[in-house]
Amino acid sequence: MKWKTEDGGWSPYLAGALLGLLAIASVLATTQLLGKTSYLGASTTFVRAAGILEQTIAADHVVSNAYFTKTKVRVDWQFMLVIGIVLGAFISSTMDKSFRLESVPPTWKERFGPSIGKRAVGAFVGGIIAMIGARLADGCPSGHGLSGMMQLSVSSFVALVMFFGVGVLVARIVYGRRAS
Amino acid sequence: MNTGQWLGLVTGVLFGFLLQKGRVLRFDKQIGALLLKDMTIFKFMLSAIMVGMVGILLLSNFGIITLSHKPMNVGAVLIGGALFGAGWAIMGFCPGTSLGALGEGRWHAVFAIIGMVAGAAVYAELYPFLKATVLTWKDFGKIGMPETLGISQWAILPIFWVGIISLFFLFEKKKL
Secondary structure, eight states: OOSBOTTSOBOHHHHHHHHHHHHHHHHHHIIIIISSOOOOOOHHHHHHHHHHHHHHHHHHHHHHOHHHHHHOOSOOHHHHHHHHHHHHHHHHHHHTTOOOOOSSOHHHHHHHOSOHHHHHHHHHHHHHHHHHHHHHHTOOIIIIIIIIHHTTBHHHHHHHHHHHHHHHHHHHHHHTTSOO | OOHHHHHHHHHHHHHHHHHHHTTOOSHHHHHHHHTTSOOHHHHHHHHHHHHHHHHHHHHHHTTSSOOOOOOOBHHHHHHHHHHHHHHHHHHOOOHHHHHHHHHTTOTTHHHHHHHHHHHHHHHHHHHHHHHHTGGGSOBOOSOBHHHHHTOOHHHHHHHHHHHHHHHHHHHHHTTO
16 A cells, blocks of 8 residues: 555545544534534535525525525635635645646546536536535535544435445446446 | 634645545546546545544543534435435536635536535525425434444444455455
C-alpha cells in the first residue's frame, strides 16, 4: 500500500482515516463551542441556498413555505462548512498542482462526446433528481454515509444501500455501454 | 461572522482539503465507483467511517456528545435513497463533492450545483404533498442499530471493522 498516489494525492485510506478524526473533532467542537452536537453534512445547505435566492424575488412565499420554515433559511454552521469545502479543495489542489480547469470530464466525453451543453443538461437534471432524493431521505453521502454510519443509524444504513444500489444500476445504464 | 460560522468554515476547509487529497472529488472517481471499476471512494468513505465511529460511539457513551439519528421513515428513505442514487449516477457528484470539484477547477460542477439548488426549491414545493402521503406510510423514528438489533454497540463495531477490512483486502487483491 502506497501513502501517495501517482499524481501527488494521498492514499484514500489515509485521507479517509484523517476525515474520521476530523468528524470526531468536529462533533466535539460543535458540542463545546456551540452547545449543540452537529454532524458533518451538506445537503440541507442547498435548501437554505434555494430559500435565500427565493427570498430576493418572493419573500412572502419563502415565509409561508412549511419546508423553508422547518429548515430555517439562514447562513449557519453547515452553510459555511459547505463554502469551506470549495476553499479547502482549492488550497489542496493548488498546493499539489492537481488543479485543472475541466469543462467535460473524460468518462462523460467517452460516452456522450465533448459537448459542454450536453454535460450541463446531464449535471443539471441529475442534480434536481439527486437533491429531491437527498431531502426526502433526509441526508446525502455526507449526512447519511459518513455521519449516520458513524452513529450506527438504521436509516443511514438503508439509505446508503439505496444510494449505491440504485447508483450502480443507473450508472451501468448511462455509462456502461462504452467500450472499455 | 459568528462562532458557528467560523467553526463551520474552518471545518469545511479541512473537509475539502481531505476530500481533494483523497482524490474523491472527480466525476471519473464517482462514476468509476458506481461502475465498480475504481474503489477509491469506497476506501475513503469506509476508512472515515471506521475511525469516526470509534470516537463518536465513545464520546456518546460517556455522555460528552449526543447522537442524532435521522428518522427511519420507510417511504422517505427508500424512495429518497433511490432518487438520490439515480441522480448521483447521472450527475457524477454528490452534494459535498460538487463543491469540492468546483474548488479544484472542475467548473462543470456548477451545473450540478445549480441543479441541486433547483431540486431543493422543488422539494420545498413538494413538501406539503409528501408530508401528507409518502412521509405518513411508516416511520420507525430516530433509531440506532444497537437498540433495534438488541446488541451492544461494542459488539456491532468490531463486526463493521472486520467487514470493512475484508472489503479492503478484496479491493487490493483485485486492484480496484
